[in-house]
Amino acid sequence: MNTQTNIPEDMELVYGFPEALTEVSTHYCPGCTHGVVHRLVAEVIDELGIRGTTIGVAPVGCAVLAYNYFNVDFVEAAHGRAPAMATGLKRVNPDKVVFTYQGDGDLAAIGTAEIIHAATRGELITTVFINNAIYGMTGGQMAPTTLPGMITTSTPTGRDPILAGYPVKMTELLAQIAGSAYITRQMAADVPSILKAKRAIKRAFLTQMHGLGFACVEVLSTCPTNWNMDPWKAMEWVKETLAPAYPLGDYKMTDEVKALEVR
Amino acid sequence: MVKELLKGNVAFAEAALRYGLEAYFGYPITPQSEALEHLSGRMLEEGRVFLQAESELGAINMVYGAACSGVRVMTSTSGPGFSLMEEGLSYIAGSEIPVVVVNMMRGGPGLGNIQPSQGDYFLMTKTAGHGDFRPIVLAPASVQEIIDMMGLAFDLAEKYRTLVLIAGDGAIGQMMESAELPPMQPVRKERPAWAVTGAQDRDMNLITSLYLNPDRLEEVNWRLQAKLAVIRENEVRCKEYETADADLLLVAYGTVGRICLSVMREARAQGLKVGLLRPQTLWPFPEKRLLELAGQVRGMLVVEMSAGQMLEDVERAVRGKTPVQFYGRLGGIVPLVDEVAAALRKLDEETSQEK
Ligand SMILES: Cc1ncc(C[n+]2csc(CCOP(=O)(O)OP(=O)(O)O)c2C)c(N)n1
Numbered sequence: 048m049n050t051q052t053n054i055p056e057d058m059e060l061v062y063g064f065p066e067a068l069t070e071v072s073t074h075y076c077p078g079c080t081h082g083v084v085h086r087l088v089a090e091v092i093d094e095l096g097i098r099g100t101t102i103g104v105a106p107v108g109c110a111v112l113a114y115n116y117f118n119v120d121f122v123e124a125a126h127g128r129a130p131a132m133a134t135g136l137k138r139v140n141p142d143k144v145v146f147t148y149q150g151d152g153d154l155a156a157i158g159t160a161e162i163i164h165a166a167t168r169g170e171l172i173t174t175v176f177i178n179n180a181i182y183g184m185t186g187g188q189m190a191p192t193t194l195p196g197m198i199t200t201s202t203p204t205g206r207d208p209i210l211a212g213y214p215v216k217m218t219e220l221l222a223q224i225a226g227s228a229y230i231t232r233q234m235a236a237d238v239p240s241i242l243k244a245k246r247a248i249k250r251a252f253l254t255q256m257h258g259l260g261f262a263c264v265e266v267l268s269t270c271p272t273n274w275n276m277d278p279w280k281a282m283e284w285v286k287e288t289l290a291p292a293y294p295l296g297d298y299k300m301t302d303e304v305k306a307l308e309v310r
Numbered sequence: 311m312v313k314e315l316l317k318g319n320v321a322f323a324e325a326a327l328r329y330g331l332e333a334y335f336g337y338p339i340t341p342q343s344e345a346l347e348h349l350s351g352r353m354l355e356e357g358r359v360f361l362q363a364e365s366e367l368g369a370i371n372m373v374y375g376a377a378c379s380g381v382r383v384m385t386s387t388s389g390p391g392f393s394l395m396e397e398g399l400s401y402i403a404g405s406e407i408p409v410v411v412v413n414m415m416r417g418g419p420g421l422g423n424i425q426p427s428q429g430d431y432f433l434m435t436k437t438a439g440h441g442d443f444r445p446i447v448l449a450p451a452s453v454q455e456i457i458d459m460m461g462l463a464f465d466l467a468e469k470y471r472t473l474v475l476i477a478g479d480g481a482i483g484q485m486m487e488s489a490e491l492p493p494m495q496p497v498r499k500e501r502p503a504w505a506v507t508g509a510q511d512r513d514m515n516l517i518t519s520l521y522l523n524p525d526r527l528e529e530v531n532w533r534l535q536a537k538l539a540v541i542r543e544n545e546v547r548c549k550e551y552e553t554a555d556a557d558l559l560l561v562a563y564g565t566v567g568r569i570c571l572s573v574m575r576e577a578r579a580q581g582l583k584v585g586l587l588r589p590q591t592l593w594p595f596p597e598k599r600l601l602e603l604a605g606q607v608r609g610m611l612v613v614e615m616s617a618g619q620m621l622e623d624v625e626r627a628v629r630g631k632t633p634v635q636f637y638g639r640l641g642g643i644v645p646l647v648d649e650v651a652a653a654l655r656k657l658d659e660e661t662s663q664e665k
């Protein structure tokens with residue numbers, strides 16, 4: 048946390064701008080939770096004291112410019128390949144903390160092979176997976192996670208599973224894999240769920256730092272722009288529609304991960 | 311150092327390791343799998359990184375990630391795998407980081423076969439990925455030469471922060487020859503200043519190929535082109551055999567270059583003044599030298615295990631100053647000395663009235 052702030056002697060700093068974030072305004076739309084999750088990751092990096100030893104891997108998607116907002120070393124991957132790039136980075140820097148930040152198109156469509164195999168290898172990386180059930184960056188087309196009946200710019204009459212397949216549940220899939228140590232689904236829809244998501248992200252980073260295996264935190268997120276909703280309605284929609292389709296909870300947590308103290 | 315009997319694939323893999331290779335990521339494909347197999351044991355023995363990826367897409371992006379940390383890293387593959395790697399190669403080129411990739415070319419298109427070919431010449435020299443870039447492409451003709459070229463490849467890649475490809479063919483990978491390996495080098499301890507290694511006590515480092523602002527991207531592209539111009543000026547390599555008094559010139563690289571050496575010697579024995587130019591860099595291409603020779607010889611014969619890919623570069627280089635003929639075999643067939651000799655006689659006959 049930034050301690051440069053001048054505060055009176057009889058007061059203590061309890062909240063500030065994370066050191067792991069750069070002080071620029073993001074390009075994210077109003078009400079988009081990408082920015083919220085960025086902040087959670089940055090707070091976790093600060094709290095764990097790993098700003099100088101962390102390497103981030105940005106995806107292709109709305110978070111493609113994530114490296115403009117994080118004050119840590121970063122690389123920009125090709126669409127879906129972040130887990131492979133992170134693997135290369137981690138294998139030659141075993142003492143560093145490597146994380147990927149990926150959308151649902153990036154992780155659950157074009158990059159399915161890369162994420163599954165990173166998990167099978169028990170790769171010591173941490174993945175933050177933003178599921179907004181849509182392709183945000185390219186203008187709201189169907190994502191692999193788009194719900195049946197949901198209208199997108201490439202399913203104008205609603206996603207018909209017979210034509211366009213069923214939503215893919217990556218967290219359930221990743222939880223089946225032996226190399227996975229911590230696989231959880233959270234949401235960023237209100238203050239309690241956001242605080243819970245932060246603890247999960249912290250546990251996922253600690254999982255890596257203790258060498259316990261692959262960790263992935265799925266965060267159900269908003270895309271008010273492409274959902275054609277105002278920010279408030281989008282948050283409500285996450286709680287009322289998205290979360291029932293993608294049930295929250297820890298899907299895999301090894302005993303060692305469970306034993307980690309997460310404050 | 312002593313000479314040993316070495317298989318091409320094992321030789322280049324062991325050479326890379328001895329030149330300080332810190333990490334190898336690959337996916338099995340004939341005819342280069344012995345390289346991956348060799349390194350699977352040796353890299354671990356030496357305390358270095360080896361990983362068999364889930365695909366060539368995985369492998370090249372692992373290479374990309376490791377290279378962003380400024381370590382010596384490589385992969386090797388053959389045609390179908392190289393096609394998959396092209397996505398990564400373009401990002402690597404756009405990010406200007408040093409990477410070495412060996413392609414032991416096999417018969418194509420499609421699954422083709424596993425016999426030697428030179429059908430990936432265009433792919434490697436001209437279309438190794440989307441966007442405006444050129445990799446340096448080295449073309450070895452023997453086991454010893456591919457050993458030596460591994461060291462050169464890493465040096466060039468790091469000197470220019472660029473992609474270096476080695477255009478081998480199945481024959482180079484599979485044949486056994488006596489050759490000498492370099493002495494063992496440890497991996498480099500320090501990492502370059504641009505590498506991502508964690509932003510401890512310094513500003514953050516970023517490696518990206520994304521520049522949304524077109525003015526900025528054009529600037530980056532011009533800088534890339536300026537670097538390629540320096541490479542084009544300084545890194546052309548070729549071997550010439552008996553070109554000083556040559557009336558006819560054979561132009562061939564790799565395995566075919568060796569076959570053409572035999573053709574040349576036989577022709578010389580029969581009194582025909584034949585020379586051979588064997589490009590060791592396919593990009594940058596020895597265009598200036600070929601243009602000079604075009605003013606000297608009656609004609610040139612380009613020989614390839616393809617339908618005539620390098621041929622286009624030779625034609626471009628000589629600018630119509632001399633007749634250029636072609637002989638090629640496809641589908642994984644290696645041309646025989648007699649076939650090439652017949653094509654050379656034809657060139658001789660058709661050009662002997664001229665000049
Ligand atoms: C190989 C390739 N194919 C397609 C694209 C175009 N593209 C950019 S972002 C994107 C989808 C991103 O969606 P998602 O991962 O859900 O992230 P979001 O934008 O919703 O955060 C696509 C298809 C690309 N950049 N590269």
Ligand code: SF4
Binds near residue numbers: 184272
């Ligand atoms: S398009 Fe959607 S995902 Fe992208 S920034 Fe806007 S709200 Fe967020």
